[in-house]
Amino acid sequence: MTSEKVLIIEENNKRRAYLARFLSKLAFSIDISPSFSEAINRLHKQKEFALVVAGLSPLESRHLKILQDIKKIAPQLSLIILFESDSPELAISLINQGLVDHIADPDNLPGIYSAIRNEINKRDLIRENESYLQSLKNISSDRSENIRKALELENIYNTTIENLMTALDLRDVETLGHSKTVAKYSEVLAEMSGVKNMTTLENIRRGALLHDIGKIAIPDSILLKPSELSAGEWEKIRLHPALGFGLIKEIKLLKEAGNIILYHHERYDGTGYPKGLKKEDIPLEARIFAVADTLDAITSHRPYRKEKSFGKAKEEITGNSNSQFDPHVVDLFCSLNLDKWEKIRFETTKILPSFELFQQIKEERSH
Ligand SMILES: [Fe+2]
Ligand SMILES: [Fe+2]
Known part of the structure; x- marks a missing residue:
């Protein structure tokens, strides 16, 4: 004492x-x-x-x-x-x-x-x-500071990914806003198929945003070629899932994101690429994404064809159930009213410039 x-x-x-x-x-x-x-x-x-x-x-x-x-x-x-x-x-x-x-x-x-x-x-x-009390206060203030920093970083990370993909949308032939729209479609379908874990959903969203990131490595001469591609050029295009997967390994995205990037051109009947995986061998998130990607591709304006209605898209998707798409995912897609899908598209693209302006920017760029 x-x-x-x-x-x-x-x-x-x-x-x-x-x-x-x-x-x-x-x-x-x-x-x-x-x-x-x-x-x-x-x-x-x-x-x-x-x-x-x-x-x-x-x-x-x-x-x-x-x-x-x-x-x-x-x-x-x-x-x-x-x-x-x-x-x-x-x-x-x-x-x-x-x-x-x-x-x-x-x-x-x-x-x-x-x-x-x-x-x-x-x-x-x-x-x-x-x-x-003082140590409790210190712990809690350290904690909230760490949480704040982590959220800030997460925010920067997400914005970077979104901006990167918007830049790619601008370069590619797909429509502006395509990445954001398919990310939301994929998230909704994943939730409908029973995915509840927030981290998994976030990874699916990121994977969908980045699905064509590998196209960064494809030269403009091929990617923007107005005429038909040769067999060799197709070969190069078909490398983009693996190229993209290689890229995201560097930024340490998690499993589901990688699966979407690598397997988003696989088909349910095994005739897709790069691996020709069949049915449930294709990761669920990639099967979900395939439907989301096609839905937006059909309903969006492309330079070589006009957009089609959501009703028409539904016909095409159900027509390819079991061949291109997982029938279970197609059923999930059909179980939600078309108005809802259209509303998602409206929400994800409403702040973007018009299609015409987008076209103009791309034309100026290619001159
Ligand atoms: Fe792709
Ligand atoms: Fe796409």
């Missing part, structure tokens, strides 16, 4: 000596003041006291002012007063006013000792509590 410093104020010489002798034997380091004015001076200068023991027998009216002064100078100090219980009401009123923490009989030495110990224990508990 460290030796706690106790200030004793006792005007009565005999009592002062007696208290000092007793308390100094009990692992306290004692300082003694023979008068209140001297004690107040000392409290002004010295801050290391654990508590004050003040003898107030007999209790006089001037003591009230003295106690107030001590509390003002050292509000953190516990104050034990010693006095004979000749006026208990007055003593209780001192406690109620918060001027005094403990009262002990001046002749009851074990009582004084116990009062001192209680006050020291109380102070230690308060300190411990304060330090716990």
